[in-house]
Amino acid sequence: MTEISDAVVLVTGANGGLGTEFVRQALAGGAKKVYAAARSPRDWGDPRVVPLVLDVTDESAIERAARDAADVDVLVNNAGILRQGDLVTGDVADIRAQLETNLFGPLLLTRAFAPRLVAAKGAVINVASVLSWLAWGKGYSISKAALWSATEGLRLELEPQGVQVVGAYLAFTDTPMNDGLTDQPLNDPADVVAAIYDGLRRGHGEVLADETTRAVRAGLSRVANAA
Ligand SMILES: NC(=O)c1ccc[n+]([C@@H]2O[C@H](COP(=O)([O-])OP(=O)(O)OC[C@H]3O[C@@H](n4cnc5c(N)ncnc54)[C@H](OP(=O)(O)O)[C@@H]3O)[C@@H](O)[C@H]2O)c1
Numbered sequence: 593m594t595e596i597s598d599a600v601v602l603v604t605g606a607n608g609g610l611g612t613e614f615v616r617q618a619l620a621g622g623a624k625k626v627y628a629a630a631r632s633p634r635d636w637g638d639p640r641v642v643p644l645v646l647d648v649t650d651e652s653a654i655e656r657a658a659r660d661a662a663d664v665d666v667l668v669n670n671a672g673i674l675r676q677g678d679l680v681t682g683d684v685a686d687i688r689a690q691l692e693t694n695l696f697g698p699l700l701l702t703r704a705f706a707p708r709l710v711a712a713k714g715a716v717i718n719v720a721s722v723l724s725w726l727a728w729g730k731g732y733s734i735s736k737a738a739l740w741s742a743t744e745g746l747r748l749e750l751e752p753q754g755v756q757v758v759g760a761y762l763a764f765t766d767t768p769m770n771d772g773l774t775d776q777p778l779n780d781p782a783d784v785v786a787a788i789y790d791g792l793r794r795g796h797g798e799v800l801a802d803e804t805t806r807a808v809r810a811g812l813s814r815v816a817n818a819a
Pocket residue numbers: 604605606607608609610611630631632646647648649669670671672673693719720721722762763764765766767768769770
């Protein structure tokens with residue numbers, strides 16, 4: 593169980609749709625300080641928000657962030673990218689880029705912040721996706737499936753040391769990532785972030801933020817093309 597109230601929170605991809613909401617709801621929940629990490633930080637007009645330059649694919653920038661933000665209690669690995677392209681014929685660079693941002697970003701950040709999180713008995717939130725469990729996101733699905741596995745593995749290592757590790761899973765949500773998507777019902781980012789912080793407070797290891805995600809998760813034991 594991790595409280596946001598009085599905590600120091602770091603959000604990656606803070607300028608994005610969900611990132612902005614993670615910052616906003618941390619402040620509303622009484623966070624002492626929020627590091628709003630982004631490739632191009634902006635002014636938030638709140639003295640509790642500390643803008644931080646951070647590209648999650650830059651290992652030296654991650655190490656620097658861990659030194660500069662040495663008081664973090666809750667690390668929110670939110671930054672992510674979505675690239676189109678088939679696995680067989682698409683650009684391999686796009687598949688690699690999604691793994692760098694969506695898998696190695698959260699993994700390297702968690703490694704860099706782990707000593708502090710252990711000392712603080714803090715928490716990590718990894719924002720994955722319902723596409724961790726549905727392959728039609730192609731390279732994006734590969735990266736989010738890998739993040740799911742990484743989240744489970746990190747929990748095995750960090751939970752015994754007092755760190756809560758939360759995997760957050762969600763379906764289509766109304767953010768710039770889905771600009772132009774008009775034929776799908778979209779979650780409100782405020783509802784998704786509220787569900788994730790609620791799961792954090794309750795001590796959960798997994799948050800399923802919407803009905804679609806709960807249904808897909810429940811269907812995982814089904815076997816495709818079984819004899
Ligand atoms: N929206 C959905 O339907 C949905 C569903 C499931 C999961 N998710 C996940 O939710 C998370 C947030 O996405 P969103 O929907 O809020 O999308 P978004 O509005 O596109 O925000 C993504 C943010 O990630 C940042 N980012 C990308 N690459 C980065 C890098 N190398 N270093 C640092 N920041 C980087 C972007 O920064 P810039 O502003 O610098 O580009 C942007 O602020 C992602 O992990 C996404 O995969 C979203």
